[in-house]
Amino acid sequence: MVSGGVTKFAKAHPEMDFRLMCKNAFDRARAEVPNLRLDGIDGTRISYFSDHFTRQLKAASMVQDYLGLNPRGSVRIEWGGATGGECFQAAYEAVASGRMDTCLAIGFETMSRVATWKGNEFIALASDTNFDFPLGGFYTGYYALMVMRHLFEYVRRAKFSHISDEREAQRKAIEYGTRVMAKVSVKNHRNALYNPYAQYPKNIDVAGVLGSDMVSYPLTREQICTMSDGAAAAILCTEERAKELTDHPILIKGVGCGTDTMRLADRPFGKVLLMPHEKPSDYAHLEYPGVHSFRAGRSAGLEAYRHAGIENPGKDLDFIELHDAYSSSEIQTYEDLGLCKYGEGYDFVERGDAFLPNIDYGFPVPRAGTIPVNPSGGLIACGHPVGATGLMQAVFAFWQLQGTIGKHFGSDRLQIPKAKRGAIHSHAGTGSSVTVTIMEGK
Amino acid sequence: MCAKELKKTSRFTEVQAELERTGAALFVDKEGSENLYIRSPYTIQYIHSYAEDSPFFLGLAEGRIRGTRCTACQYTFATPRGHCQFCGEPTQWVDLPTKGKVHAWTTCHYGSEAFLKETPYNLVLVEFEGAKSLLLSRLKDCGEEDIYVGMPIEARFAQEPSYSITDLWFVPAPGSLKK
Numbered sequence: 001m002v003s004g005g006v007t008k009f010a011k012a013h014p015e016m017d018f019r020l021m022c023k024n025a026f027d028r029a030r031a032e033v034p035n036l037r038l039d040g041i042d043g044t045r046i047s048y049f050s051d052h053f054t055r056q057l058k059a060a061s062m063v064q065d066y067l068g069l070n071p072r073g074s075v076r077i078e079w080g081g082a083t084g085g086e087c088f089q090a091a092y093e094a095v096a097s098g099r100m101d102t103c104l105a106i107g108f109e110t111m112s113r114v115a116t117w118k119g120n121e122f123i124a125l126a127s128d129t130n131f132d133f134p135l136g137g138f139y140t141g142y143y144a145l146m147v148m149r150h151l152f153e154y155v156r157r158a159k160f161s162h163i164s165d166e167r168e169a170q171r172k173a174i175e176y177g178t179r180v181m182a183k184v185s186v187k188n189h190r191n192a193l194y195n196p197y198a199q200y201p202k203n204i205d206v207a208g209v210l211g212s213d214m215v216s217y218p219l220t221r222e223q224i225c226t227m228s229d230g231a232a233a234a235i236l237c238t239e240e241r242a243k244e245l246t247d248h249p250i251l252i253k254g255v256g257c258g259t260d261t262m263r264l265a266d267r268p269f270g271k272v273l274l275m276p277h278e279k280p281s282d283y284a285h286l287e288y289p290g291v292h293s294f295r296a297g298r299s300a301g302l303e304a305y306r307h308a309g310i311e312n313p314g315k316d317l318d319f320i321e322l323h324d325a326y327s328s329s330e331i332q333t334y335e336d337l338g339l340c341k342y343g344e345g346y347d348f349v350e351r352g353d354a355f356l357p358n359i360d361y362g363f364p365v366p367r368a369g370t371i372p373v374n375p376s377g378g379l380i381a382c383g384h385p386v387g388a389t390g391l392m393q394a395v396f397a398f399w400q401l402q403g404t405i406g407k408h409f410g411s412d413r414l415q416i417p418k419a420k421r422g423a424i425h426s427h428a429g430t431g432s433s434v435t436v437t438i439m440e441g442k
Numbered sequence: 443m444c445a446k447e448l449k450k451t452s453r454f455t456e457v458q459a460e461l462e463r464t465g466a467a468l469f470v471d472k473e474g475s476e477n478l479y480i481r482s483p484y485t486i487q488y489i490h491s492y493a494e495d496s497p498f499f500l501g502l503a504e505g506r507i508r509g510t511r512c513t514a515c516q517y518t519f520a521t522p523r524g525h526c527q528f529c530g531e532p533t534q535w536v537d538l539p540t541k542g543k544v545h546a547w548t549t550c551h552y553g554s555e556a557f558l559k560e561t562p563y564n565l566v567l568v569e570f571e572g573a574k575s576l577l578l579s580r581l582k583d584c585g586e587e588d589i590y591v592g593m594p595i596e597a598r599f600a601q602e603p604s605y606s607i608t609d610l611w612f613v614p615a616p617g618s619l620k621k
């Protein structure tokens with residue numbers, strides 16, 4: 001990767017349609033590599049999630065056209081919430097296969113074109129429309145179901161086994177777990193205070209998160225990402241070409257992708273897919289993935305780690321930008337990606353490994369800086385214009401690895417010192433598809 | 443009509459209200475540029491077939507919950523599917539019990555636009571004796587404080603079928619509400 005660009009994510013961009021938003025992101029990326037002429041781009045991979053939001057089929061053709069890249073090759077990428085991550089990997093494949101020397105990955109979403117609850121309806125159409133959607137199709141509800149089972153498997157059993165009344169024990173587990181989840185939300189909102197691209201930075205505390213509107217029990221509004229308009233672009237090329245364009249290219253070291261059933265109800269109850277540093281006895285009695293964990297996330301992680309030669313992600317990675325559409329799914333994803341074992345996600349938050357050492361969160365974070373997660377603020381605070389989100393993560397990770405956060409954010413508060421290797425993680429509908437990409441600097 | 447007659451506003455919510463009222467409005471952004479918004483409705487009637495899943499929805503109208511079982515590996519799916527997700531072999535229809543347990547639950551206080559008027563509602567993933575996979579449904583006649591993982595529940599069926607998954611819902615089994 002030689003360059004990236006992002007528009008500020010916002011509730012709405014009345015002054016730009018999707019073509020101009022993409023043009024803005026593209027021009028920002030081009031400004032960083034002045035030696036790259038327009039005719040030096042061999043082709044594109046263009047992503048947006050929902051034809052319902054655009055109500056313009058083949059919108060990607062209109063982007064290609066507006067950027068002045070006809071008649072070169074292009075494909076539109078769509079894969080639910082993981083659309084941006086898939087787009088990035090598609091561009092990687094175009095270059096790695098030898099088909100192109102230079103490929104542009106660019107994505108957008110324009111979610112402001114309908115009212116918020118209509119937007120939720122559009123998103124819920126990415127669940128089974130015969131068996132799931134008519135019951136009250138609502139993604140926050142689906143993720144709430146998943147975290148309720150996660151809390152039952154891990155918190156109720158591990159921390160409240162001394163309480164014999166089942167209903168009471170589960171309530172205690174939910175109370176404990178949601179306080180921990182709220183800390184994740186505080187982390188991401190407060191990190192974003194230093195990210196000028198973020199849509200929703202906020203100096204919020206645990207009480208503020210828990211006290212915000214209940215959306216789907218136990219998820220409150222401040223634990224959920226918002227609807228956004230925005231675009232992001234990444235320029236990928238061969239190593240040879242990269243040297244001509246920049247002194248600070250970043251290597252795409254590994255890619256992985258995993259899938260799972262669309263319907264939560266169909267998820268199997270089998271055995272855990274083990275990380276190299278785990279053993280079967282760690283999970284002797286765990287039925288996996290059930291609805292508590294994202295098997296696709298683990299599968300994507302395993303493929304990307306194998307590709308990149310990573311044995312122990314918690315040690316071998318310096319940071320992760322992951323798909324925190326919900327504070328709960330960030331915790332579940334720590335486990336999927338092997339930062340801690342399944343069941344240890346809540347303790348992992350309490351230890352503070354995923355927090356930044358130089359930000360005040362209002363509670364102790366003893367091991368802050370061990371492996372910062374979502375230093376940018378993640379989806380919860382940056383916004384989630386679906387087709388751009390995975391590419392936004394790539395751009396933020398690119399800047400981290402270049403050491404140019406200070407230049408791009410106007411403050412180096414979020415720069416992770418000596419960051420050498422990072423991962424980005426893009427995730428679709430209840431974990432039905434996930435991508436993980438490993439990026440490496442010099 | 444000329445553009446001067448359009449309402450100008452720099453508030454997005456006012457744009458939405460004005461579109462409802464007149465169908466057009468001008469949004470004035472920070473730079474002073476005027477961006478023209480219009481109302482753009484879109485409705486559609488699909489001609490939708492349940493195809494190989496039809497027996498499930500016909501079953502609900504008869505007060506039956508029908509799952510499927512793989513003819514090769516015998517895995518039983520509470521949410522039916524024509525072919526097995528593990529071995530790809532065809533499945534056959536089996537009747538499931540009308541009693542089950544809560545595997546996971548939530549109460550939705552907001553929802554998609556289509557369901558906002560029904561809030562709050564409870565969603566449950568239901569476990570059945572004899573089936574390995576689950577079924578998503580609503581749990582009615584109880585509040586958030588009543589529900590827990592493992593709670594025994596019973597099926598109810600619509601008197602007048604609409605041939606939708608909403609023809610089926612669950613209620614707490616007798617004696618399982620919070621005392």
Ligand SMILES: [Zn+2]
Pocket residue numbers: 512513514515516517526527528529530531
């Ligand atoms: Zn089978």
